[in-house]
Amino acid sequence: MNAIDMAIRAAAANITLSGVSKAYDAETVVIPPMDVELRAGEFTVVLGPSGCGKSTLLQMIAGLERVSGGKIVIGAREVQDLEPKHRGCAMVFQNYALYPHMSVFDNIAYSLKVSGMQKAERIQRVGTVAKMLGLSDYLGRKPGQLSGGQRQRVAIGRAIVREPGVLLFDEPLSNLDAQLRHDMRVELADLHRRIGATTVFVTHDQVEAMTLADRILILNKGRIEQFDTPKAIYHHPASVFVAKFIGAPPMNILPVTGDGSVLRLADGQVVAQARLTGTYQLGIRPEDIFICGQAGEHQVTSALRFREDLGSHSILAAELGGSVVRIATPFGVQISDRSQLFLNLPASRLHLFDAASGRAIPCALSAN
Structure with missing residues (x-):
């Protein structure tokens, strides 16, 4: 020095x-x-x-x-x-x-x-x-x-x-x-x-x-x-x-509704259990969404719209609950074009935000 x-x-x-x-x-x-x-x-x-x-x-x-x-x-x-x-x-x-x-x-x-x-x-x-x-x-x-x-x-x-x-x-x-x-x-x-x-x-x-x-x-x-x-x-x-400004691609934000026991997407699919009522915004990062080989428990269904191959990984765009979400996957994952995707959205990776103010809501969510 x-x-x-x-x-x-x-x-x-x-x-x-x-x-x-x-x-x-x-x-x-x-x-x-x-x-x-x-x-x-x-x-x-x-x-x-x-x-x-x-x-x-x-x-x-x-x-x-x-x-x-x-x-x-x-x-x-x-x-x-x-x-x-x-x-x-x-x-x-x-x-x-x-x-x-x-x-x-x-x-x-x-x-x-x-x-x-x-x-x-x-x-x-x-x-x-x-x-x-x-x-x-x-x-x-x-x-x-x-x-x-x-x-x-x-x-x-x-x-x-x-x-x-x-x-x-x-x-x-x-x-x-x-x-x-x-x-x-x-x-x-x-x-x-x-x-x-x-x-x-x-x-x-x-x-x-x-x-x-x-x-x-x-x-x-x-x-x-x-x-x-x-x-x-x-x-x-x-x-x-903040969620959308930090991250590439940014965090996916989806409108959801709580009925007192579960949170549902606009198409009615259940994404998490929560003792909440009213409308909210649900966030999940592209790398926290996992593609499953077949339909099963704790999953939601989406439709692939397009994919970008970036060498080390791929970014998929899929329609989910009336919104488009980005999904980051390791390069080489075999997915046929326009295919149906079964997605796992781990409850531990979900973020909940107030629909009006956009501020984060501390809340324990559990698997759907």
Whole structure:
């Protein structure tokens, strides 16, 4: 561990938002009042669809957007009224924001030079960061002579050379191709394990969220849908929105009706036993549906509509209870086209949601 690693780890701080909101006018509320705490040293991913307010949230923490109300506390300091340079944060942007006329060295060293740091110390700091990020051989080049992944590493180097306690990433991988995104995810995970900075990473990509995050903050129209570990979010989604946003293919959602003893699909088939009455939404992930060779107890009947062979596995689409469900199966499962499918939906893998609010309902379901 070098001096920069130790300085960043020591500076890592909690970020606490209390009643923080953003509205441009009475009709344009981007983020209603929000209360959340991001733990020191954690890698938090803010996830959600375009327009949900995730970048606005990041920019309010950074000081690039003024809050409309509430308080932001980083460590022990209230910072919502401070200029960005006084907040102890460093930001990495989607488009890298590098100076094209400057060398890699000068891009990384720019903030140090502006702050008045002596040349010898700047050279030492930049050299340390360049070695960490595999940029030592590129310090004399201009950004235009680098690959997308290298430019992203320069942007990260420019951020961490300041030894910030908080690192903010605004969709930093979205301009990279698939292989580079994978490589950079690995590099970012390794970097975080090494320096331990409080990291807030905005993305709309669930793969980035699931692979990088200690915890994921899922936003929907500026509101927090769920804030938990990737494992908890995947296996215990708090709402239909979360259930359908996480997973590829997403969770199947089926309307069901309870008569006090069982839950039935729209076509009358029983899917589970439950002492519930009224209408609900039932969820099950594609990989949790099992195809049986013949009709039997605890099964429902569906009709195959099409299949997609993806090499390692296949995705089947079948009509069930008036809805189309996706089923993930190992590659090579023999199923004739347009065939009838007998499906087992294990009660332990079913999720129940309120039909009106979409929120999860804790409920013990048993096999039909």
